[in-house]
Amino acid sequence: LLKGEIITVGTEILMGQITNTNAAYISNELLKLGVGVYYHSVVGDNHKRLMEVLSCSLDRADIIVLTGGLGPTGDDITRETVAELLQLPLQKDQDWESRLEKFFSQRNRPMVESNRKQALVPRGGKLLPNEKGTAPGVYLEYKNNTVVLLPGPPEEMKHVFKKQVCPLLKDKLEFAGEKGVLLSRSLRIVGLGESAIEDKLQPWLNNQDNPTIAPLAKRAEVHLRITARSKTKDEAIKLIDDKEKEISGALGDYIYGRDEEELEHVVARLLWEKEKTLAVGESCSGGLLCHRLTNVPGSSGFLLAGMVTYSNEAKMNLLEVKKDTLLDKGAVSEAVALQMAQGSRRRTGADIGISITGIAGPSGGTPDKPVGLTYLALDTQGFSFCRKYQMWGEREDIKIRVSQVALNLLRLHLLGLIEQC
Amino acid sequence: LLKGEIITVGTEILMGQITNTNAAYISNELLKLGVGVYYHSVVGDNHKRLMEVLSCSLDRADIIVLTGGLGPTGDDITRETVAELLQLPLQKDQDWESRLEKFFSQRNRPMVESNRKQALVPRGGKLLPNEKGTAPGVYLEYKNNTVVLLPGPPEEMKHVFKKQVCPLLKDKLEFAGEKGVLLSRSLRIVGLGESAIEDKLQPWLNNQDNPTIAPLAKRAEVHLRITARSKTKDEAIKLIDDKEKEISGALGDYIYGRDEEELEHVVARLLWEKEKTLAVGESCSGGLLCHRLTNVPGSSGFLLAGMVTYSNEAKMNLLEVKKDTLLDKGAVSEAVALQMAQGSRRRTGADIGISITGIAGPSGGTPDKPVGLTYLALDTQGFSFCRKYQMWGEREDIKIRVSQVALNLLRLHLLGLIEQC
Numbered sequence: 001l002l003k004g005e006i007i008t009v010g011t012e013i014l015m016g017q018i019t020n021t022n023a024a025y026i027s028n029e030l031l032k033l034g035v036g037v038y039y040h041s042v043v044g045d046n047h048k049r050l051m052e053v054l055s056c057s058l059d060r061a062d063i064i065v066l067t068g069g070l071g072p073t074g075d076d077i078t079r080e081t082v083a084e085l086l087q088l089p090l091q092k093d094q095d096w097e098s099r100l101e102k103f104f105s106q107r108n109r110p111m112v113e114s115n116r117k118q119a120l121v122p123r124g125g126k127l128l129p130n131e132k133g134t135a136p137g138v139y140l141e142y143k144n145n146t147v148v149l150l151p152g153p154p155e156e157m158k159h160v161f162k163k164q165v166c167p168l169l170k171d172k173l174e175f176a177g178e179k180g181v182l183l184s185r186s187l188r189i190v191g192l193g194e195s196a197i198e199d200k201l202q203p204w205l206n207n208q209d210n211p212t213i214a215p216l217a218k219r220a221e222v223h224l225r226i227t228a229r230s231k232t233k234d235e236a237i238k239l240i241d242d243k244e245k246e247i248s249g250a251l252g253d254y255i256y257g258r259d260e261e262e263l264e265h266v267v268a269r270l271l272w273e274k275e276k277t278l279a280v281g282e283s284c285s286g287g288l289l290c291h292r293l294t295n296v297p298g299s300s301g302f303l304l305a306g307m308v309t310y311s312n313e314a315k316m317n318l319l320e321v322k323k324d325t326l327l328d329k330g331a332v333s334e335a336v337a338l339q340m341a342q343g344s345r346r347r348t349g350a351d352i353g354i355s356i357t358g359i360a361g362p363s364g365g366t367p368d369k370p371v372g373l374t375y376l377a378l379d380t381q382g383f384s385f386c387r388k389y390q391m392w393g394e395r396e397d398i399k400i401r402v403s404q405v406a407l408n409l410l411r412l413h414l415l416g417l418i419e420q421c
Numbered sequence: 422l423l424k425g426e427i428i429t430v431g432t433e434i435l436m437g438q439i440t441n442t443n444a445a446y447i448s449n450e451l452l453k454l455g456v457g458v459y460y461h462s463v464v465g466d467n468h469k470r471l472m473e474v475l476s477c478s479l480d481r482a483d484i485i486v487l488t489g490g491l492g493p494t495g496d497d498i499t500r501e502t503v504a505e506l507l508q509l510p511l512q513k514d515q516d517w518e519s520r521l522e523k524f525f526s527q528r529n530r531p532m533v534e535s536n537r538k539q540a541l542v543p544r545g546g547k548l549l550p551n552e553k554g555t556a557p558g559v560y561l562e563y564k565n566n567t568v569v570l571l572p573g574p575p576e577e578m579k580h581v582f583k584k585q586v587c588p589l590l591k592d593k594l595e596f597a598g599e600k601g602v603l604l605s606r607s608l609r610i611v612g613l614g615e616s617a618i619e620d621k622l623q624p625w626l627n628n629q630d631n632p633t634i635a636p637l638a639k640r641a642e643v644h645l646r647i648t649a650r651s652k653t654k655d656e657a658i659k660l661i662d663d664k665e666k667e668i669s670g671a672l673g674d675y676i677y678g679r680d681e682e683e684l685e686h687v688v689a690r691l692l693w694e695k696e697k698t699l700a701v702g703e704s705c706s707g708g709l710l711c712h713r714l715t716n717v718p719g720s721s722g723f724l725l726a727g728m729v730t731y732s733n734e735a736k737m738n739l740l741e742v743k744k745d746t747l748l749d750k751g752a753v754s755e756a757v758a759l760q761m762a763q764g765s766r767r768r769t770g771a772d773i774g775i776s777i778t779g780i781a782g783p784s785g786g787t788p789d790k791p792v793g794l795t796y797l798a799l800d801t802q803g804f805s806f807c808r809k810y811q812m813w814g815e816r817e818d819i820k821i822r823v824s825q826v827a828l829n830l831l832r833l834h835l836l837g838l839i840e841q842c
Binding site: 008012013014015016017018019020021023024025026027028029030031036037038039040041042043044049052053056060184186193194195196198199205214215216217218219223225227280282285286287288289290291293294295297298299300303304305306307308309310311313314317318347348349360361362363364393394395396397399 | 429432433434435436437438439440441442444445446447448449450452457458459460461462463464465466470473474477481492493494495496530533536553574576605635637644646648701703706707708709710711712714715716718719720721724725726727728729730731732734735738739768769770781782783784785816817820
């Protein structure tokens with residue numbers, strides 16, 4: 001397999017001021033092309049350290065993508081360092097220099113001498129025009145390596161990658177032949193922990209071949225990645241499809257989506273399909289369930305209202321919870337959860353009411369009702385139920401887990417699977 | 422200066438499934454302690470490659486922080502690889518093993534054999550308890566290097582870092598001596614854009630010495646980082662304090678907090694200090710304002726209720742908005758915002774009512790009322806006002822910006838500064 005490596009140049013990343021989203025983007029794009037990335041490195045705007053990192057990557061990777069350090073200032077040293085290490089003299093690209101001159105004159109800004117270095121290209125390299133800024137990229141085949149230089153600002157980097165680098169790498173990979181491609185898909189799983197998933201998938205996990213599978217625990221869900229290597233992209237897709245079928249057989253409805261599809265989007269889709277409206281009564285989740293649902297564009301089509309009722313008075317006034325029940329059973333109880341779900345439906349006329357009441361902590365817990373205790377209830381015409389959960393973690397973790405369980409209950413209810421979960 | 426390096430272990434990052442936020446967090450934390458980070462590396466769950474990367478970093482860095490690969494599965498190899506490279510046998514930590522057994526039995530989940538390896542520590546290392554998961558960290562002094570192992574899930578990593586690693590490194594750095602320290606503080610600024618801030622800070626930005634200052638635009642706020650280098654931590658703090666005073670003179674109340682202090686925490690503190698209760702009426706922000714406020718532990722002390730009223734009916738039923746006003750002015754209007762703020766107070770008896778109504782997009786905009794148009798209103802005994810904003814960006818950006826503006830209005834109101842903003 002062709003090995004990729006990404007080197008991000010920039011002190012601001014080493015200071016933690018900026019997250020290295022460029023490396024994630026390029027990794028993902030390379031993988032879509034069939035190139036597996038084996039290393040990311042970040043190094044500051046420092047000549048000696050960049051030399052070291054780059055010479056190391058020349059030995060271990062086939063395709064090296066550098067991003068950052070192509071600007072006009074003295075700090076920007078990527079172009080010069082690459083040229084020096086590969087012993088390729090820098091040559092001026094006349095076209096780009098004229099373009100720079102035009103760029104500055106059109107904007108009535110003086111072009112300083114240092115801008116001219118952005119028109120330099122190591123001998124044998126191809127200048128990659130950048131329509132969004134003054135720093136072009138460079139594409140270079142050198143001995144056994146392909147070295148790509150990209151600007152650092154994410155918009156410019158993506159633009160040059162998509163428009164210039166992708167076609168060049170596609171051409172290259174057409175002829176990769178023996179080396180083949182690597183492709184990947186994630187299945188998103190909710191309602192089962194990582195170890196339970198591993199139990200169910202033991203036969204596959206213990207006999208990893210091609211495709212491989214790997215679970216990844218996220219907050220309140222698990223992503224299972226299927227990765228295939230093959231001669232061609234079509235073959236790899238076929239391998240992944242087949243493996244997904246086997247895994248779906250083992251995990252069934254715990255799988256809720258693929259790749260980027262979030263749980264709130266799946267719930268929204270089901271609500272649209274079934275033409276159901278929703279009202280939400282929240283206590284310990286504090287509005288997070290509503291927030292997640294309203295992140296979905298068009299959610300105003302199904303979400304009639306949400307009520308965050310922290311106080312007993314709010315539960316009575318807004319959700320018609322009975323005072324007696326609050327006194328007898330306490331705010332965190334099955335009876336109150338059910339009344340909240342019913343109340344949120346009655347107050348809005350929604351088809352489905354869902355409610356959450358619990359103790360998010362850190363304070364407010366008792367031996368009987370510890371932090372994390374939560375009741376979720378769902379109420380529809382002629383059908384209502386309540387479930388009790390013991391969540392763990394800190395306040396924000398509990399809020400996230402509770403909202404996740406609520407979304408999953410909605411999903412299972414809408415799929416007619418509520419008895420199974 | 423002490424040199425830091427961060428090694429993130431995880432194939433999912435190399436595949437671009439996850440952005441390496443852990444490295445950004447750790448970099449930032451190390452810098453606050455006085456350690457400059459010179460390299461980030463990412464490597465997959467692969468024994469040979471991790472050996473290579475780690476042995477390289479032992480030569481070039483003083484403090485090496487590894488994150489990821491401490492889970493129970495066969496993929497998780499960080500602990501074993503570090504032990505092998507440093508030639509330190511793995512020893513079982515009995516306390517942690519019992520804790521694991523308890524953890525699983527409390528959750529009625531079977532503890533599989535592979536979980537036991539999470540209780541292993543390279544000889545001479547200190548186990549760092551993880552209260553949020555089953556994978557503890559490890560702190561190891563080995564020859565001239567300090568090697569720290571942290572779990573990969575961000576909330577577990579942050580928790581172990583803050584609670585366990587910070588105090589250990591602080592002790593170590595007390596004795597850093599000649600090498601000196603690098604320290605940094607962020608001022609958090611809201612209500613002013615990056616270029617406006619640069620205008621106000623031009624004298625300082627143009628004459629950078631020690632400390633240096635650097636603004637960084639975040640979503641809906643700007644962080645200004647002050648970084649000092651000095652022989653001792655105390656000297657560095659003094660340098661930063663002095664610089665902060667000068668900058669506060671120029672930016673005044675636009676500065677709302679420092680370092681990790683989020684805007685919702687500042688608002689919560691002010692509400693407690695002034696002993697005021699709050700009710701929230703939201704439309705386009707969809708519950709996000711409530712969610713952010715309820716992330717603050719103890720927010721049930723001031724937040725009586727939140728109502729997310731997407732539909733006109735909900736605005737009328739829950740917030741007592743008048744039908745005529747909705748018909749005459751539309752849901753996104755000053756009059757409706759004011760009635761929502763008044764209604765949320767009346768319905769709950771809160772001291773302060775705040776409301777948001779707008780168009781989050783992507784659809785729903787008109788030439789008169791484009792996507793992003795938002796009205797925010799605040800109502801208290803004898804005082805109410807409304808402001809109009811034009812937000813930009815995608816749906817989630819707009820929700821975040823709107824909630825930020827609402828929190829800042831609350832802050833300025835509680836500080837008695839509302840006329841200035």
